[in-house]
Amino acid sequence: MGEDRHNHFSGCRKGRQRPQEFDLPYVLEETTSQEIDRNHVMRRVDDWADRVSALYADICNWLPAGWTAQRRGVVKMHEQLMHKFGVPARDLPVLELSSGERSARLEPRGLWIIGANGRLDLFAGPHHYMIIDTAENLQPPQWQIAPFSDRRQLKPLDSGTFGAAL
Secondary structure, rough: HHHHHHHHHHHHOOOOOOOOOOOOOHHHHHHHOOOOOOOHHHHHHHHHHHHHHHHHHHHHHHHOOOOEEEEEEEEEEOOOHHHHHHOOOOEEEEEEEOOEEEEEEEEEEEEEEOOOOOOEEEEEEOOOEEEOOOOOOOOOOOOOEHHHOOOOOOOOOHHHHHHHHH
């Protein structure tokens, strides 16, 4: 069995298409136990934009003395399910943080992430962190942060863990 699994995944690495059972809509139907349709996708996109905005507000409150935050620039969100169901692309803001000579940037990366309910990346100097929401779909967020180089080191995101990342 291990050999079959290895062969299956090595095939994916060589650029072959994934088997039908791993298609994103199928995975989502399994994890949400809801039918995926245009309205559901639109609700999820709106919820993601709201959660990102609320997280940015929290981060502004957590900034150490001397730090400032500014929404500057956007990333375009147009994920596979949005495209499939005709949901228009959405611009999400990038949060720029600065303190004299130090700076950081927080960017939304994606909503439909396996094992998470959305991900943002924090770039703080030479350090790269991922921030994920571990809550169930359409539930209040449970933000976690981990160094990108060791994603298993998740810690609850709060003023302390955010300040340490800066």
